Structures are given as C-alpha cells and as structure tokens.
Amino acid sequence: MADVITTTQLLCRxxxxxxxxxxxxxxxxxxxxxxxNFLDKSEAVLHYAVRPTIDATQAAAALRRWMAGNQTEKGLDTAAQIETQQFQLFPMWLARTEEKGQEVVHLKPAAALSIVELGNLRVPAADLVPFDDALDADAIRPTVPVTAVRAWLAENEGIAAGAIREISLVHVPLYQFKYRYKDNAYTALVDAATGQVFAAIYPEKFELPYVSIGGFGCLAYFLAALIPLITFYVVKSSVGIAIGALIYLGVAVALAVPIFIAAASVSRKY
Ligand SMILES: [Zn+2]
Structure with a gap:
C-alpha cells in the first residue's frame, strides 16, 4: 500500500x-x-481497520432480509440468484477536527466508489483496530491522497488546517454480492460491521400504479362531492342538498369497489 499512500507508525520516544x-x-x-507518549498526530497518517462482526453466512442473510424488505420488488428475495460473494476492505479517510470546542468526525471515501451510497458508511470508533499487514490481501488500495482530504476539509467544510486533530486511513470490511434477477445483473454491498446493505441500482418496487390509483380515487371522490351542490342548484331548495347527499353516498360506495379491485390487483402483481 506504500506505493500510493504512506501511513505512519508512531514510535516510542x-x-x-x-x-x-x-x-x-x-x-x-x-x-x-x-x-x-504524547501523540503528535498533526502530520501522522495512522492506519486502522474496522473489525468485522458478521461472517459470510450472516452477510448473505442480511442481504436476503433487505431483498424481502419494502424498497425492493416483491419476490426478489426468493427469485434472486446470488452469483458471487467476496469479502473486501474498503478504504475511507477519517478526519477528527475541532469545531467550537467540539470534536467532529468527517468521513470521505479513499477510493472510487462502485456504489455511491457508501458515502453514508458509518465507522463505529469502538470497533477500530490498528491495521495488520495480514489484511492486505483483502484491502482495496486507496487512490485519494491525504492532501485531497485536507483540501476538501478546507474548501468544502471551511476547516482550517490547525483545527484538524488527526487524519486516519480506515479500512472498512464489506461483503460484495453480485446477483442476477430477471436476466439483469446487480451489485449490493453488506457492511460486515453493521449488517447494513448498500445498493445503488436494484429491482425497486414499482410505485406508479399505487400513485395513479390513489390519484384517480381522489379525483373521483372530489367530483362526487360536487353532486349535492349541483342538485341544490337544480332543485333550488335544501331538499336538493338532501337528494344530492343520497346520490353522493351511492356513488361513493360504487366507486370504492373498482378502486379496491384495482389496488388489490396491483399489489398481487408487484
Ligand atoms: Zn518504549
């Protein structure tokens, strides 16, 4: 890893x-x-890894639970074919800064992201252990230099160089899954520390039929509610409102049947 990013080993004075x-x-x-030893980390770049808390089987189970959840197409959990599952360590920059006396932690990906949502990764500080060279085989090499992180902190977060307490390289354990569903290939990542699933493109639940049925229902009921008003003008007395209200009740009940049938057929299909 020394070819791209040099991490520091602090030595006893x-x-x-x-x-x-x-x-x-x-x-x-x-x-x-x-x-x-007092640790001067202003120039040091320490290297950590997050300890995984779930194994390959538990990661696959977390993915299936996510597939069975509300965001994804119905039946994905049973129909998806998992083709590969690979353990890897993804590099993140972790900066601790001091803002108004408070310590703030900033996280930035240290390599190109295959899945944009990874930017939302959480790094549980309690699970950090010093990086061991034995982990190198699974580690993705960082390609974003530490100078870019310092520039990002200064330009995007308005943090002065003096407010940076330390910047560390943290390798986060992930399981990368490639799966196939209805002749399309997808990728999902499972955080091996938290079990959280990250996916940019996946078979999403199709929301449009629900929305259009809801929209049609609202419009139909709005128009039906105008019936008493119309009969009032036609009959020109309060009897008109009573007649209109009765017609409205009948129409409202009649409308509920096709809307219910449409909604039921949509939820069966998706
Ligand atoms: Zn010593």
Missing part, C-alpha cells in the same frame, strides 16, 4: 518501539518500556 495507538487517543503507553 524512549525506546523507539512501535506504539499501538487507539483511535482518537492523545497518549499511548509503550508496551515495551511503559513510557507514556
């Missing part, structure tokens, strides 16, 4: 052993000599 630095910590005690 007493014995030069590598320090295990907790995310967000200001001090670290050396495991070897016990010296308490």
């Amino acid at each position: 007493q014995c030069a052993a590598a320090l295990v630095v907790e995310q967000g910590a200001k001090y670290a005690t050396c495991d070897f000599c016990g010296t308490v």
Whole structure:
C-alpha cells in the first residue's frame, strides 16, 4: 500500500518501539518500556481497520432480509440468484477536527466508489483496530491522497488546517454480492460491521400504479362531492342538498369497489 499512500507508525520516544495507538487517543503507553507518549498526530497518517462482526453466512442473510424488505420488488428475495460473494476492505479517510470546542468526525471515501451510497458508511470508533499487514490481501488500495482530504476539509467544510486533530486511513470490511434477477445483473454491498446493505441500482418496487390509483380515487371522490351542490342548484331548495347527499353516498360506495379491485390487483402483481 506504500506505493500510493504512506501511513505512519508512531514510535516510542524512549525506546523507539512501535506504539499501538487507539483511535482518537492523545497518549499511548509503550508496551515495551511503559513510557507514556504524547501523540503528535498533526502530520501522522495512522492506519486502522474496522473489525468485522458478521461472517459470510450472516452477510448473505442480511442481504436476503433487505431483498424481502419494502424498497425492493416483491419476490426478489426468493427469485434472486446470488452469483458471487467476496469479502473486501474498503478504504475511507477519517478526519477528527475541532469545531467550537467540539470534536467532529468527517468521513470521505479513499477510493472510487462502485456504489455511491457508501458515502453514508458509518465507522463505529469502538470497533477500530490498528491495521495488520495480514489484511492486505483483502484491502482495496486507496487512490485519494491525504492532501485531497485536507483540501476538501478546507474548501468544502471551511476547516482550517490547525483545527484538524488527526487524519486516519480506515479500512472498512464489506461483503460484495453480485446477483442476477430477471436476466439483469446487480451489485449490493453488506457492511460486515453493521449488517447494513448498500445498493445503488436494484429491482425497486414499482410505485406508479399505487400513485395513479390513489390519484384517480381522489379525483373521483372530489367530483362526487360536487353532486349535492349541483342538485341544490337544480332543485333550488335544501331538499336538493338532501337528494344530492343520497346520490353522493351511492356513488361513493360504487366507486370504492373498482378502486379496491384495482389496488388489490396491483399489489398481487408487484
Ligand atoms: Zn518504549
């Protein structure tokens, strides 16, 4: 990973052993000599990984639950064919800044996103562990340099360089699924720390029939409600309103039948 982004190893000022630095910590005690080191992270780029809490089977189950949910087409969970499932670590930049005495955490993708919604990834600080080189095989290389993150913080968030406490590279564990549904290929990601599902394009529930039935229903009832007004003008007395109201009741009941049938047929179909 050193070819693109250089991450820092902070060393003990007493014995030069590598320090295990907790995310967000200001001090670290050396495991070897016990010296308490103040951590100057203003120039350091520490590297962490989020510990996965779900395995491959649980990730697949989370995807099926999402497929069975309200956003997706009915029957997707049973009809979708999962073709591949791959574990990977996606790089994110995590910046801690101080704004009006409050610590604020900013997250930015450190590589190109296949799924835009990943920008909403949450990084649970409690689950961060120092990155281990053994994880390298699954890790996607960061392509966004730390200078771009500093520029983004300054230009888009209005944060002065002096307000940045630390910037860390965090690899987030994800399961990437490729699945097939009705002859189309789709990709979905499952966050291996939270079980959250991310998908940009998926078989969405078709909302239009519900909307148009609802719209037609509203219009029909609005027009029916005008009947007493019309009969009042025709008969030219309050008897006209009573007649109109009776006609209105009949029409309202009659209208409910086709609207109900249409709604029922739509919910069977989608
Ligand atoms: Zn030491």
